[in-house]
Amino acid sequence: MANPRQLDKRRKSVKNIRKITRTMELIATARFKKAMDRASAATAYTNRITQLVADLMKTGLTVSHPLLEPREKTQNAKLLILTANRGLCGGFNGNLIRAGLKQWDVLESVADNCTLEVSGKRGIGGMKYRGVVAEQQFTHFEDKPRFDEVDAIAERYLKAYAAGELDRLDVVYTRFLSPAKQVVAVETLLPLGSLAGADDSDAADASAGTPYEFLPSPESILEEVVPTSFKVKLFKCFLDSAVSEQIARRVAMKAATENADDLIKSLSMQYNRARQGRITNELMDLIGGVNAIS
């Protein structure tokens, strides 16, 4: 027979854990909302830049920018993995690390010189455990990545790319599709390939764009737009990752709370049964004793 006191103790500890997971769920929900607002604010900016690029395209400008053209030979590749600083968010970090390792193998097979950069403590630890040491590590990105911070990183990549020290940059992150769906994505950010919105230019041509005046010149603006567009893309990766992390944590904590609820229920039942069993036993003993005396 189970000891009722032990059962009660266990039930109490499960209750405490439930309190914690429930709180974490609530916190993640609140943070998710905030992160989401920031992400949608960034979308406003991205949309405007895309619009600008589309309008630029309409001038019949041929787009040529060093950032857009693939290198003939990929010598130096870089992989950036965006993970979380904290665990307790389900498969979020694990999936990223797995996808990161896969991409790492791909990069190693095409480029001679690969370097790894990881953001988030979980990713750093995970990659280290698997024998790949990150050259650069960032742990200062929490649920609110700031543009200045991302800008500094982007600036460094751009410089390395311009100097020929970097030929390809891949980013592994969790893309946010909808509050119910996030997927691990691998994206090649450098070379940029095509500018966002450049593909729509054909459709836009038909509607004969407004004749814009360019100050100073379309070329000069394009020169500025391309790095900006890269920075924004990278920033978007960070934002998406932050939002997805909160969602993953919320889901994981919700499941944990529900599990704790179930456990409490079954423990309570066991406890009550054990308690009743003990009382019955005692009664039986008592009655047996009385019977023996009389």
Add this chain to the structure above:
Amino acid sequence: MAEMTVTVVTPEETVVETTASSVVLPLYDGEVGILRGHAPMIGRLGYGEMRLTVDGKTDSFYVDGGFVQVADNVVNVMTNRAMEVGEIDFVSANEHLEQSLGLTAKGDEGILTRLRSIEQARAQLRLAKKAR
């Protein structure tokens, strides 16, 4: 009064979204004033002061490079950073200037970065002084 829509966005947030009667923006080589009915334009911004007149009241912002797009009485300002002039930190701007003046530039790219940095810091200082 003739008005137009003005939005100022940064990657982090939408700073301003309003209807204004006039906007003055710092372009890469000088200021440009935009009123209702301005011809469509795409311009590159420099560092400096943006003045926004709403209902006869003028607000002043610091903008940090970027682009402006004007079409159909809609003015879109895309910039890396935009803040009200009062928010500029005089001391840190000063430090920034000294730091960028102390930079040694290597090659064309380096010189450009240095110049940019200096220009940015000076614009901030100028505005911060004006606000005081």
